[in-house]
Amino acid sequence: MIIKGFRNLPRAHGATVLAYTKDLTKPDLVKAGVTSVDADKVCELSNGLEIPANETLPVVNELLPLQTAAHMNRARCRQSLGLYREAAQDLTTVLHLWSAADARMLEADQEMKEAESKGLYTAEYLRGRSRLARGLLACSS
Numbered sequence: 001m002i003i004k005g006f007r008n009l010p011r012a013h014g015a016t017v018l019a020y021t022k023d024l025t026k027p028d029l030v031k032a033g034v035t036s037v038d039a040d041k042v043c044e045l046s047n048g049l050e051i052p053a054n055e056t057l058p059v060v061n062e063l064l065p066l067q068t069a070a071h072m073n074r075a076r077c078r079q080s081l082g083l084y085r086e087a088a089q090d091l092t093t094v095l096h097l098w099s100a101a102d103a104r105m106l107e108a109d110q111e112m113k114e115a116e117s118k119g120l121y122t123a124e125y126l127r128g129r130s131r132l133a134r135g136l137l138a139c140s141s
Contacts, residue, residue: 031099034056075094078090098123
């Protein structure tokens with residue numbers, strides 16, 4: 001689920017977005033570019049998917065710390081309510097947002113690079129806690 005404030009940002013040709021694949025057996029969040037947006041606000045993506053604009057999450061490089069913080073905070077709230085699956089989904093979104101960031105921007109801005117490192121570590125840790133709470137353990141023998 002996408003935080004509502006970011007869902008309303010405009011989509012334009014060439015913008016980077018995150019979208020869920022239509023494979024219902026294993027839905028996955030994928031990075032894609034917007035190739036066009038029609039009058040009904042349906043985005044055609046570079047990977048061939050056609051998805052309503054409000055079901056995509058724009059990756060706004062300048063707002064990544066804010067975008068990821070919103071999802072991270074919602075994940076923490078959901079964990080405290082025992083909604084571990086939903087919390088893990090928000091944390092996966094955080095990880096995908098940082099992986100979709102412009103690498104040149106991250107290298108050029110030390111503060112943004114530090115925010116990325118902190119965000120990735122925190123999201124991985126919290127997602128691990130959510131998985132443990134759900135009983136999803138990977139045992140090595």
